[in-house]
Amino acid sequence: MANRLTKIYTRTGDKGTTSLANGSKVNKYHPRIEALGDTDELNCLLGVLIAELTAQEPLRKLLLQCQNDLFDLGGELAVADPGYTVITNDVITQMEREIDSLNSQLPPLKEFILPGGNRAAALCHQARSVCRRAERRIVELAHQETVNQLSATYLNRFSDLLFVAARVFARQNGGEEVLWQPRKPDNQSS
Template sequence: MGNRLSKIYTRTGDDGSTGLADGNRIAKNAQRVEAMGTADELNCHIGLLIETLDADDALIETLRRIQHHLFDLGGEFAIPGSKVIGDDHIQWLETTLDSHNEPLPPLKNFVLPGGSPAAAQCHMARAVCRRAERVVVALSHEDSINTESRHYLNRLSDLLFVIARSLARRNGGEEILWEQKKSGL
């Protein structure tokens, strides 16, 4: 691959439009652009999560793979009608989710974001993932999309929740559970 971005500014977006990978231009506030941007934001949050982990943490490999998937997902949104995310991606998420969830105790209460910096960052990624899913649902009402992309985001948010639970429990830590009696005035 040659130099794809030899010049970073082009001034072509100064009119409020942006170019899709297929060469078409659309408004920067279009739902498709929102989907691309939210996938990118989620990828950034996962990158930040990785940076909270020790360099030899086995979880990094899983999170890097997810980052690559999210980059592909953004590319899928940048080319209307394309399909990059497939059932194999969803199956991988489900298998990974099951392996991380198996050692955890059953939930008996809601979990608050926190427990450790890594767990809190993972919850932040989960929340952005849920927003990405909502954006993709909205896009699907305007334009056809690959439904596996929506399924992928749904499973990914579940996986991020489970990983956050695991991270909160590391090194003798605890999850922060919601207590109804503490929400009263």
């Protein structure tokens, strides 16, 4: 494989613009760059989560595939060509199968749960929150420019996967999910 980067800094972005993969320049605050940045942040956070897992952890392989999918999704955003798509219905259908499989092993959810339980579960919840933000950014971008609509769908499903994975992680090694304990409003009697 040829070297992709021969020089790390180029100084071309010092004036507040950046280049897309198609060669066009946009402001660093452009909605496409915001969507790219949030997708990258999600991928980085997923890397932290994966680093917490042992090589034998069953969810590790799935999360590594999702990390690659996120890189592909970022590539779609960077290319900025409506004809260039990597995220397809097949990718989403496979993720839905994974969600259903994981969820079938869990008890029905009867209460709201709080982020936490253990480090892996908490990181899943944090990643889920960042994933929702990335999804909102892509939806916002789609109102201004043509993007692969399945990118937003993928992120929507991925946030669901992260929620279910958080539930799985929280229950490992005899652990429990952290249930929300709402306060009663002042105007209600005990």
